[in-house]
Amino acid sequence: MDQRPQPDDELPVPSLHRWNAVLWVLLGVVPPAIAVADAPGTTRYPTLALLAVLALCYGAVGLFPGNPVLRPLPYLYVLVVGLGAMSYLLDGGAALFVVTLPHFWIYTTSTRAAIAVSGLACAGVVAGNVVRQGWDGEFFTGNVVFTLIGYAAGVLVGLGLRRVAEDGDARARRLSAELEGARLRLVEAHKRQGAADERERLAREIHDTLAQGFASIVVLAEAARSGLETDPARSAQQLLAIENTARENLTEARVLVGAAPQSGVAAGSVADTLRRTLDRFTEDTGIGLASELPDVACDQQTRIALLRCTQESLANIRKHAAASTVEVVLTAQPHAVELEITDDGRGFVTEDSHGFGLNGMRKRLAELGGELTVTSSVGDGTRVLAMIPTNGQV
Numbered sequence: 001m002d003q004r005p006q007p008d009d010e011l012p013v014p015s016l017h018r019w020n021a022v023l024w025v026l027l028g029v030v031p032p033a034i035a036v037a038d039a040p041g042t043t044r045y046p047t048l049a050l051l052a053v054l055a056l057c058y059g060a061v062g063l064f065p066g067n068p069v070l071r072p073l074p075y076l077y078v079l080v081v082g083l084g085a086m087s088y089l090l091d092g093g094a095a096l097f098v099v100t101l102p103h104f105w106i107y108t109t110s111t112r113a114a115i116a117v118s119g120l121a122c123a124g125v126v127a128g129n130v131v132r133q134g135w136d137g138e139f140f141t142g143n144v145v146f147t148l149i150g151y152a153a154g155v156l157v158g159l160g161l162r163r164v165a166e167d168g169d170a171r172a173r174r175l176s177a178e179l180e181g182a183r184l185r186l187v188e189a190h191k192r193q194g195a196a197d198e199r200e201r202l203a204r205e206i207h208d209t210l211a212q213g214f215a216s217i218v219v220l221a222e223a224a225r226s227g228l229e230t231d232p233a234r235s236a237q238q239l240l241a242i243e244n245t246a247r248e249n250l251t252e253a254r255v256l257v258g259a260a261p262q263s264g265v266a267a268g269s270v271a272d273t274l275r276r277t278l279d280r281f282t283e284d285t286g287i288g289l290a291s292e293l294p295d296v297a298c299d300q301q302t303r304i305a306l307l308r309c310t311q312e313s314l315a316n317i318r319k320h321a322a323a324s325t326v327e328v329v330l331t332a333q334p335h336a337v338e339l340e341i342t343d344d345g346r347g348f349v350t351e352d353s354h355g356f357g358l359n360g361m362r363k364r365l366a367e368l369g370g371e372l373t374v375t376s377s378v379g380d381g382t383r384v385l386a387m388i389p390t391n392g393q394v
Contacts, residue, residue, distance in 0.1 A: 020102050021058070028099035029055055032090060047089045054082045061107070072107035076117050079103060084124025087143070091132045094143045097125045098150035105158045114162075115155055122151040200363075203356075212315045213249035217242050219318070220284055241284055270303040270337075271295050271330060274310055278328060281314045291328040296337050302388050305364050306330075306339050309372070309386045312357045313341040321345025321382065336370075339386040347376045361386070 029051050036044045061075045079100060087093030104118035125147045133141065224238035271293040282289045298306075310328065317323050323345030331338045362372045370388035 017106065020106070024058070024099055024103075025055070028096045032086065032093075032096060035090065043089055047086070050082055050085055050089070054079065058103070076104060076107055080117065080121045080124050083121050084128040087125040087128030087147075088132045089128075091129070092143045093125050093128060094146040094150060097121060097147055098154070101150065101154035101158075104154075105161070111159065111162050114158055118151060118154060118158075122147055203360075210249050210253060212311055213245050215315065215319070216245050216284060217249075220245070237283070241280070244280075269295050270298055270306055273303060273307050274328065274330065274339075277307065277310055277314070281318070281326075285318055287317070287323060288325040289328065290325070291330075293328070293330045294332065296330055296332045298337055298388070298390055301368060302337065302390065305368055305370070305388060306337070306386065308364060309339060309361050309384070310341065312361055313384045316357060317343050317345060317382075320348070323381065333387075336387050336389050338388075341384045342381060344381045347378050347380050347382055349378060350374050350376050 033048060033051055036047045039047070057075050057078050061072050083093060083097050083100065086096055100121070101118060104121065105114045108114040108117060126144050129141060129143050129147075220238045220242045224235040224242070227235045227238070274293055275291070278289055278291055281287070314326070317326060321343050323343035326341065326343045329340045331340070358372070358374060365372050365386055365388060368388050370386065373385040373387075374382070375385075376382035
């Protein structure tokens with residue numbers, strides 16, 4: 001017997017069905033055909049013809065399960081009649097009935113139908129045997145008893161297999177529902193993670209660009225205001241720096257809201273980009289600055305990361321270091337580019353520093369496979385080293 005039945009027009013032909021067909025032919029069709037080989041023609045020919053009809057009907061239904069003409073239910077009724085006729089012709093037929101029992105469970109769509117149709121077949125086999133023996137003969141022959149026992153056993157086995165199949169289907173549906181729920185939760189988690197990553201990216205971009213620009217504007221504005229009377233030329237220069245910084249912030253703001261090309265960084269080599277930033281720093285703060293900026297080849301993402309690290313480091317120097325000199329060195333390694341920024345300021349304890357700026361630099365570099373090393377101690381200045389792999393571009 002096979003798995004849980006399906007609708008008549010969607011019956012599959014799995015390997016179990018093929019094995020059932022082989023067993024049915026070998027154990028159900030062949031033995032009666034051999035048994036009547038030496039029988040009189042009145043028995044042999046009708047038996048062989050009936051076996052051929054049953055085999056052809058079974059083959060047609062099994063090979064063409066989707067054919068609307070070859071419906072399984074009519075085949076089962078043909079099988080009921082055929083088994084009864086075989087019982088009459090052979091004065092037996094219990095063995096063929098038992099071997100054929102799986103058909104009633106395979107080709108019906110409900111347990112009740114399988115029990116009912118197989119019961120009709122059982123009655124047909126018993127009736128054929130009774131008619132052959134005569135109504136005045138012995139009713140409970142070995143063939144009849146074997147048929148009844150086979151029917152009862154077939155019902156029990158069929159019910160058990162149907163129950164197993166139904167439990168399997170229920171488990172499959174439950175697992176499918178659990179998997180779908182897990183998939184939906186995973187999708188939702190990915191959405192939340194994506195939103196969190198985007199918020200973090202925006203926060204980092206705002207901190208590295210707009211916030212630093214506004215901080216520079218505040219410092220320049222305070223310096224320009226204090227020097228309006230004593231040094232008007234210097235104040236005018238600082239006001240111009242404020243204007244330029246505000247324009248740059250406006251460009252960055254447009255990038256963040258999607259109204260300008262991404263990055264907000266002007267095209268050019270990384271050395272030129274860093275040099276403009278360093279010149280602005282020197283102009284705004286008056287701090288002495290030495291730099292070594294060779295023309296290093298790198299992609300746009302690397303250039304932006306190096307620029308943001310430089311901007312963050314210079315902003316920290318301006319706000320916290322009280323340095324008198326700063327040195328910036330850009331170095332091309334065989335498989336990486338390194339940017340080193342050192343100052344002679346007051347320094348700090350690196351283990352106690354958990355600011356957003358340093359963490360943002362570390363994450364930005366990590367996204368490119370790089371790393372940030374910060375070395376500092378109180379009174380000895382600070383050294384920031386950024387390393388980014390270049391995949392052979394250097």
